[in-house]
Amino acid sequence: MSHRRYDAEALLTWATACLQQAGAAPEIADAVAYYLLEGDLLGHSTHGLIRLLNNADWLAQGKSLNKGQPEVLAERAATALWDAKFLPGPYVMPKAVAKACEMAKQAGSGTIVVKRSQHIAALSAYLTLATEQGLVVSIMCSTPGQQAVAPYGAKQAVFSPNPLAVGVPSTEHPLLVDISLSMTAAGKVRQAKANQQRLPYKALITPDGQWSDDPLTFFQQPGAALAPLGGELLGYKGYGLTLFSEIWTMALSQYGRTQGHQDGDANSVWVQVLDPSAFGSQSQFIEEVDALFAQARAAQPIKPDKPVRIPGQQACLNKQRQLREGVEYSAATLKVMQRCAERYQQPLPEPL
């Protein structure tokens, strides 16, 4: 049997205990365990509890700050810059989203840029903090210490595979978009390598300028670079989007690849919340979103048995099912979780 299922509540208790054992203050352990698990619940298995070991090790080694608060470096009515001082990302992010929501309710929009947040894991895990209040949210992040994505026309990596996430409330379920602006993300290349598979498309450019779907080329020295979204002919679009995300996160926070090149997986983050009721009635906003989703769903599918889906639809179903029936893990992920259990002397819960 290749997958096993675990009770979500038991996983939360276990993960919290591992993090406390690694030295995290209680409120930090709670937040990190909760939002990593949320990544798994939504189906983002590359950004769930598979990263608990990393998060615990960073705390134990002092690469993450184990207590304290982000520092506010600058603030106006609708914007702020925070220095997270390497506090764990899943602890920092809910605070940044909450502050952006508070600003948006006053000023119409609220933008928090955060430098030196330790890795923030799944961006989509933080979106419902805003959508549950009827607000819309966008999040971008970059990794100053990571060079994995090539500019358009280059065979050498400069940028990180930066994600963009968007959350919008609607009647049925929130829209949850969470995509990288490159053809694929480093986590998916690692996953393909672990599973001894090729990538589903040629997303890599080798040092001799060839397009490749072989994940091993990414780990060679020198390694292949990820191509920006759009690929060989339209990669200038993904390149433009990547510059957008690098500038909105790193240049605005004034903490870029020069300052942060040895910061490992730590992130620079952009969070922006908008209050639809600053523009018009909240109920009419929801009607507009519902109507748009209805039109998208009604579009004739290419394959008759594959109707159009709204991003977030499957994630919300994943979460409901896994809360009910248990959270599923592959053998490869369980191996990493087991290492964490042993290192921090907190036995994994029994599978269901």
Added chain:
Amino acid sequence: MSHRRYDAEALLTWATACLQQAGAAPEIADAVAYYLLEGDLLGHSTHGLIRLLNNADWLAQGKSLNKGQPEVLAERAATALWDAKFLPGPYVMPKAVAKACEMAKQAGSGTIVVKRSQHIAALSAYLTLATEQGLVVSIMCSTPGQQAVAPYGAKQAVFSPNPLAVGVPSTEHPLLVDISLSMTAAGKVRQAKANQQRLPYKALITPDGQWSDDPLTFFQQPGAALAPLGGELLGYKGYGLTLFSEIWTMALSQYGRTQGHQDGDANSVWVQVLDPSAFGSQSQFIEEVDALFAQARAAQPIKPDKPVRIPGQQACLNKQRQLREGVEYSAATLKVMQRCAERYQQPLPEPL
């Protein structure tokens, strides 16, 4: 000879006269002529004076409002909703960017959402209004009356080919990104049809679900749909970005496909300006941007004779060259401009 060159100043005078003849108030004629020409200067030939005839006809037929101001429907410290009442887009947009700049200098960010703007032409023409003040800007727009782009997995169009533009100041030249979130835009399909060429890639999905590069399929009844950026395997990313732009423009302005389905080319628009000095020092922001561009430019190119370029670099060179040597037009564009000259009895200037 297939291209001819014209003095920019003479074109501006000519285009302004055509628009006044079509009924535009002087300040409206000035702005529309200026920003359409700016599109040509930057190299966006599908969104330059080729659209003067349309703009003049809309004014003459009352589809564009020929005088007046956008109405402010709602405002907070950092956000506003405007109703442009079908004023010409090139008249509305500089005002929206200016207001967003003013807000950003106070609140850190300024966001103007505009409904019922007549077609805004080239988004990149408005970016330097912010970057010249040291501010960063993003613009998105959608077209409630246009259904040209399919949701991911569908063969039927629901959305418009929405552009996203981004402007950032730097020492050498501003970053100017201006891309559509679909694999191509309707203007480029029209251009390919006019030039009797195939598209450079299969960007169209026919009503029987086939991928095609034949522009004629787009104009059949029922027509082919444009695919979202990312195409057959990664189109969920362009679909997510398209939903993002449709919601940020149409749902926030509460004027979507239901209300605007008969509004032709009129746009819903999102303009957001950020003040880098709200987050830290302006000079350090510019240093970060310069350093990022230097790293991108230093990346080894796939083709040794094609070094990496920064978006906006070529556009700025185009503008300098065409201001110096004249603005170049193809025979097909000149044919449309000649029709405008005749209809509004303003003879085209002599070529250089």
